Amino acid sequence: MTTKETNADLIVNVDQPVEDITANLNTAQQILAGGQMLFVAFGALVLMPLITGLDANVALFTAGLGTLLFHLVTKGQVPIFLASSFAFVAPIAYGIQTWGIPSTMSGLFVAGVVYMLMAYAVKLKGVNFIHRLLPPVVVGPVIMVIGLGLAPMAVNMAIGKAGDGSMIFIEQDTALIISLSALLTTLLVSTMAKGVFKLVPIFSGVMVGYTLSFLFGVIDFSPIANAPWLSMPNFVAPEWNWHAILFMIPVAIAPAVEHVGDILAISNVTGKDFLKKPGLHRTLFGDGLATSASSLLGGPPNTTYSEVTGAVMLTRNFNPKIMMWAAVIAICLAFVGKFGAILQTIPVAVMGGIMILLFGTIASVGLNTLIRHQVDLSDARNLCIVSVTLIFGIGGMAFGFGAFSLQGVSLCGLVAIALNLLLPKVKSL
Template sequence: MTKNNTEFRNDEAILDVQDKPSFQHWLVLSIQHLFTMFGSTVLVPLLIGLNPSIALFSSGCGTLVYILCTKAKIPAYLGSSFAFIATMQLLMKDYGYPAVGQGAIAAGLVYVIVALVISKFGSNWVDKILPPVVVGPIVIVIGLSLATTAANDAMLHNSNYDLKYFAVALFTLAVTIIFNMFLGGFASMIPVLLGIICGYILAVLVGIVDFSSVAQAKWFSLPAFDVLGVNYHFKWYPAAIITMAPIAFVTMTEHMGHVMVLNKLTKRNFFKKPGLHRTLLGDGLSSVLAGFVGGPPTTSYGENIGVLAMTKVHSVWVLGGAALFAIIFSFVGKISALIQSIPTPVIGGISFLLFGMIASNGMRILVDNKVNFELKRNLVITSVILVVGIGGTYLKLGDFQLTSIALSTLFGIILNLVLPQQAVSERKN
């Protein structure tokens, strides 16, 4: 691999997709990604009543499956999906995990079926329905729609404003920015990890870290796998399949949005190589695997994409390393509990920067492609996507819900297809 091979290499990256870091650097860079995704990945099972170690295990295995399916060409991490939470909570209450597991498998199989269809008939339609004027605002929405989550993590304690929490978040943000801007060499690749460590130390000093779970945790703890057909008498749960399978079409739009961001960061077109069918296949098989071992469905994580944007370390080896650590730590109770003890303001402070990085890359797409906002068409498409997505608009029909990101993507695609290139008042006589 040479620097002159611009088709396969992004010279702006410190480590490009196929670049392999030294062993010592690999360890630290991978742990940085592990810390970044850990909070969200274990939060989902906690909200629905599952074992967090199972979610950690399934996310690591799912990420490795994704890397295998995409021929190790796409740097992405797959963690627990938030899109299914409401439905999974209902299924857990009425039927228990067996129903959730079948729903996760059904959702994953929807991905697999769509991937097979795209493999057969191609994905050229992606460029037609997702031009820069649609992609840019969608990427902005992906970043800014998470702003409320970052703010709540940074400021709230038990749903109440807490100045101590906010101070820790601002300190974490400040030191991360300083590390990112003023450090050189290897240290410039790990500003997120350094920021988390410094924020954690301050959180310990001000007394907002709870070590009780660390003290109670065992060094070795086997995750409570709930493999289908082993821990209970198998039976079908049609309600789970019917309610969770359609949500896969919603998460697909978010999946494609994340691939768009990665395209921009790495200066590649992953829709064509290795192909959209491979990215969907990897995502789908990851959820199928999660359903079999007892975890929630998985999806690609914006937090880790934010780390890629900030550090310019795009190596798939680093993401694979994070996946391996997730699997290992799922068996080490003390380490899992220690990472889980990182308080929310530390994660919130980091998120201010990470989610903003994602949104900024959406603006770069518009600028780099010289989208003409003197045309009313472009203004209309961008305006609708931004307000629908950032405003938190959603459509709910029973247990089926279109999130703001999915709904804004749908509106953008429709407007792009139906609006003329020029308004009547802009046409030349």
């Protein structure tokens, strides 16, 4: 069955229905698949608060809460998991250093409100406004940057370093054995496994990598021994601070472009146009509500996770209920001190091996967007948009001042939109 071409087809491929192999899973199987999705997101979910000085257990709790709020707003239609947004790393670090965590949380709360106001604007203007603003020549390279922009983090972790390469945790040769074994296991399970085992390629890769890490003696178990079984996350209430609020408001605008890119990516993966149903205004509002709710508890702002989109494409887990189970598991585990400690002992090499595949998968979605919609790169205008977008996003171009900077996906998304609006269209003779 095919769908009649609409304006949405300029961006989202809905010509071919995509099989959901998880449609008939029982509850236990859904919980298992949800746990796998949480494992996929966990590395980045925890890394962001650790970098900025926030509590990782709070981030775990607010990721689950934010995901449930998102699914409430979107009526449980989009297979998305929300967690810590890396777009806010520099602003949060600066805000905490300057005003402290409570004041910074007030700025993040208003940032979520800005998301919700943008959602209302999308509702008034309609989806076609977004289609005109974000044609395939803009969307394709932005989605590619979402995946490729994170490639250095994946590679650094795969060779035993911190995501930014600043520290060495595992000797490189040992790290490569661990990370490539985890990657190879994931590849083999995802392509060759049958039945329910096909649903857990990432979990399988993590288990193999963790086992090898144990055999190589690179796992530090002391955090597990020192952690209590049950513990309350270190929730922090926001304190109103106009300086922090005015600082965070501009930051909220750019990550919305990343949100659109992620929704387009998951739409292409599933073959459903989520820009129209449940609607971009609902997904944006859900993202904003999740961010504001997170800030009320001292957690980082939430965003739709590209890693999970890659896992959805890899495992074909298209059932949104799986993401809800992942959220419930995240909330429960936030109160289990020893479980959080166990997750923190997973070596960076294990997650790096998995992320190589996941981030590459996202980049492939963006490339496929250009190919499927036959974007002509021999056309000078299209070539300029794609080229500048890719280099700005992957190369790390940044504009800003002090501790605040606009870079990565946020910057290249805005640049792609600006070039598409400003560069003249030359009519062919």
